[in-house]
Amino acid sequence: MRIYGTNGTAPGTQAPSARRTGGSDFSLPDPSATAESKAAAAPKAPATIDALLTLQGVEEDPAERRRRSVQRGRGALDVLDDLKIGLLSGTFDPSTVIRLRTAAAGLKSSSGDAGLDAVLAEIELRVEVELAKVGQV
Numbered sequence: 001m002r003i004y005g006t007n008g009t010a011p012g013t014q015a016p017s018a019r020r021t022g023g024s025d026f027s028l029p030d031p032s033a034t035a036e037s038k039a040a041a042a043p044k045a046p047a048t049i050d051a052l053l054t055l056q057g058v059e060e061d062p063a064e065r066r067r068r069s070v071q072r073g074r075g076a077l078d079v080l081d082d083l084k085i086g087l088l089s090g091t092f093d094p095s096t097v098i099r100l101r102t103a104a105a106g107l108k109s110s111s112g113d114a115g116l117d118a119v120l121a122e123i124e125l126r127v128e129v130e131l132a133k134v135g136q137v
Contacts, residue, residue: 062112069111069120076103076123083130100131 079099086092107124111117 066111066113066116069109069113069116072103072106072109073116073120073123076100076107076127079103080123080126080130083134097131097134100127100134103127104131 079096082093083096083100086096104124104127107120107127111120
């Protein structure tokens with residue numbers, strides 16, 4: 001039973017059967033005869049420094065920057081919750097300290113919103129305090 005898919009292919013004709021002989025005529029092709037070695041082209045560099053400065057000067061959308069800052073703040077709070085649960089249950093995971101350091105580094109950038117930056121600064125302070133506590137243990 002043949003099922004033809006909806007991709008529009010029609011049934012093809014059968015390929016002619018290969019002629020088989022009793023002898024072994026198999027040999028590998030000579031790689032030096034068929035392969036040409038071509039040098040890879042180097043990536044093109046910008047013509048001037050002005051092009052690089054223009055690319056770096058592209059400003060991201062303030063709403064996008066705020067959204068990312070909120071996301072980093074929530075991530076830091078989640079790591080703080082994981083630390084609290086681990087300490088209260090007695091199953092402290094050392095990888096939480098690494099996650100705390102990563103979260104603290106992400107909170108240092110500005111969101112462009114003064115109120116949000118103040119909240120993120122408080123979260124960062126709490127993360128730094130917890131890192132100091134864990135460092136003393």
